Amino acid sequence: MSGSYILGIETSCDETAAAVVRDGEKLLSNVVSSQIATHQPYGGVVPELASREHLRAIVPVVRQAIKESEQSYESIDAIAVTQGPGLAGALLVGISYAKALAFALEKPLITVNHLEGHIHAVLLEEKQKGNLQIKFPLLALVVSGGHTHLFLAEQRERGWAYANIGRTRDDAAGEAYDKVAKLLGLGYPGGPIIDGLARHGDPKAVKFGPSQIKHSNRGTPKAEQTPHDFSFSGIKTAVLRYVELEGMKESVIARQQALKGISKLTVENVLPLCDKKTLDLVASFQRAVVNDLVSKTLEAARGREARTLFVTGGVAANSELRETFTRRAANEGLPVYFPSRKLSTDNAAMIAAAAYPKWLAQDFANAEFSAEAAMVLR
Numbered sequence: 546m547s548g549s550y551i552l553g554i555e556t557s558c559d560e561t562a563a564a565v566v567r568d569g570e571k572l573l574s575n576v577v578s579s580q581i582a583t584h585q586p587y588g589g590v591v592p593e594l595a596s597r598e599h600l601r602a603i604v605p606v607v608r609q610a611i612k613e614s615e616q617s618y619e620s621i622d623a624i625a626v627t628q629g630p631g632l633a634g635a636l637l638v639g640i641s642y643a644k645a646l647a648f649a650l651e652k653p654l655i656t657v658n659h660l661e662g663h664i665h666a667v668l669l670e671e672k673q674k675g676n677l678q679i680k681f682p683l684l685a686l687v688v689s690g691g692h693t694h695l696f697l698a699e700q701r702e703r704g705w706a707y708a709n710i711g712r713t714r715d716d717a718a719g720e721a722y723d724k725v726a727k728l729l730g731l732g733y734p735g736g737p738i739i740d741g742l743a744r745h746g747d748p749k750a751v752k753f754g755p756s757q758i759k760h761s762n763r764g765t766p767k768a769e770q771t772p773h774d775f776s777f778s779g780i781k782t783a784v785l786r787y788v789e790l791e792g793m794k795e796s797v798i799a800r801q802q803a804l805k806g807i808s809k810l811t812v813e814n815v816l817p818l819c820d821k822k823t824l825d826l827v828a829s830f831q832r833a834v835v836n837d838l839v840s841k842t843l844e845a846a847r848g849r850e851a852r853t854l855f856v857t858g859g860v861a862a863n864s865e866l867r868e869t870f871t872r873r874a875a876n877e878g879l880p881v882y883f884p885s886r887k888l889s890t891d892n893a894a895m896i897a898a899a900a901y902p903k904w905l906a907q908d909f910a911n912a913e914f915s916a917e918a919a920m921v922l923r
């Protein structure tokens with residue numbers, strides 16, 4: 546069978562992932578080994594543990610991805626790996642392994658920015674469905690545990706180019722989900738649990754004013770300011786204050802105790818431990834975050850006369866975010882695309898897909914490159 550087969554490797558945070566994608570548009574295998582159980586007791590990712598778990602998982606995960614794709618190490622055309630942004634030690638595991646593999650197999654190596662990967666997750670799946678009609682300008686909201694960014698994306702002759710026109714000034718949206726979940730005793734990661742609990746509460750019960758998610762450029766050097774910025778640390782503090790003022794601390798501690806022994810938290814086992822006040826708070830928090838993300842993104846889309854919208858990254862798995870974007874973008878006649886839930890959160894298919902234009906342009910990495918924890922997407 547003809548075509549170009551790219552093996553993608555992703556180890557930037559707490560998922561060890563490998564995938565094989567043909568021609569940037571056909572997903573042949575997608576293996577993700579999650580470390581959630583390792584980090585859960587700490588309520589967040591512990592970098593040293595993440596590196597150790599990647600080391601343990603990388604060889605079998607890549608082997609399985611090759612096997613499931615019905616390819617072999619020899620038949621792969623190139624190896625793509627996440628260079629950054631992410632945890633330096635975690636990135637290095639994927640990079641070292643990718644380098645060794647490329648050297649041993651005498652295959653070219655391609656470096657990919659993790660955020661570009663999230664954008665290409667959407668392209669991969671839409672191309673696979675055969676129904677992608679991207680009209681430019683294309684605006685992409687990348688919203689995950691570590692990032693909340695707006696990019697204007699452009700396809701050029703030798704690959705893609707990006708302009709970062711918005712970003713969070715403090716916490717990322719996913720980080721706010723994780724921190725709020727932690728302070729409410731709802732386990733880690735917070736996104737999926739809050740997503741499931743929110744539908745059982747009243748989103749109008751607690752008022753979070755715009756001041757809680759308003760960004761301030763005070764003290765930010767001009768060069769670091771973007772026109773469409775976000776801020777999510779204020780709402781986290783507002784939730785904390787509400788918990789204290791409303792005397793909810795005891796119920797949080799009781800819930801933490803009850804959930805201690807459970808390694809895989811689900812909405813079903815957390816829901817019976819939440820009173821109405823907690824569910825209302827969770828629903829109101831989510832409504833405020835979703836409305837802010839949607840409003841600011843649509844405002845940027847209007848300002849830039851965007852004709853296509855992508856929403857991607859872990860938080861793009863959120864049901865209310867998807868529904869609200871779909872409804873409000875339709876009102877403006879703007880087509881909006883999301884990845885499937887599986888490709889919203891971290892995976893390596895998106896890395897292999899983002900590498901394809903670089904493969905076509907023969908844009909290969911030399912052996913000297915290293916991890917870039919704060920890598921910028923351009």
Ligand code: KG4
Pocket residue numbers: 558688689690691692718719720722723734735736737740858859860861862863864889890891
């Ligand atoms: O993209 P991702 O897997 O990793 C990063 O690049 O950061 O995103 C992980 C983030 C976590 O903060 C998690 O709580 C959030 O995505 N998340 C969600 C949902 N599923 C995952 N947030 C809201 N609703 C969800 N359903």
Ligand code: ZN
Pocket residue numbers: 659663689690858859890891
């Ligand atoms: Zn990510």
